[in-house]
Structure formats: C-alpha cells, structure tokens
Amino acid sequence: MSSVKGDDVLEDAFIVIFVIALCFAVGSWIARYIKNESSPIVKTKARLIDKKRDTMTGTDANGDVSASETLYLIFGLDTGSTMSFSVGGRIYRNVPKNEWGTLTFQGTRFLRFESASGVVEK
Secondary structure (H helix, E strand, C coil): HHHHHHHHHHHHHHHHHHHHHHHHHHHHHHHHHHHHHHHHHHEEEEEEEEEEEEEEECCCCCCCEEEEEEEEEEEEEECCCCEEEEHHHHHHHHCCCEEEEEEEEECCCEEEEEEECCEEEE
C-alpha cells in the first residue's frame, strides 16, 4: 500500500514540475515579446558573415525519430559587433552571404535586409 502512495507523490511532483516549467517557458516568451515590442526599430550597415543550422533529433518510446531545425543569420555590423537572428527558411535562403547592406531589426527580431542583391523582409 505504501508504494501506491509513493507513486502518487511522484506523479504529483512530476505534474507540479511540468506546470512550473511550462509557466517559465510561456513567461520567458512573453517577456521577450514585450521587450522586442518596446525596442526601437534600428537600421544599420551590416554584412551577413555566417549562416548556422541547429538540428535537434530525438527518438520516442516507439522508435520514431523526430527532428527540429533552427536557422540563424549572423551579421557583422559596421560598429564591429555581431548580431544573431533566428529566422525562417525563406529568409535564411535569400539573404546573400558576405554582402554589405542595410539591416533593420527590432530587439532580437530580424525585420529586413536590403543589399545590392535585393530586399529580404520578414
């Protein structure tokens, strides 16, 4: 009988930890959204110096493999600093590497890159 109570405690603890983690994730997303919305829109001279792909794979209990990919553009600014933006596939493919242009962003959000090759917008 005591093992049943122990199982209930573990199940309750798991649920509490899951809810706390979910609240933290949602809270972090909301905080980033609010910060981006309150940030000024900035235009600066920049050059795309690198493109990066982060791929995560996993296998579930049935042996099914799943994968997710996050795409990043890394810009070198005319000030000497760098900025990295998580973007979708269309933007990732269409921003030309090593070409100078005008980068427009708001907080951590990529908005636009205009170069001699054309304009890529979110």
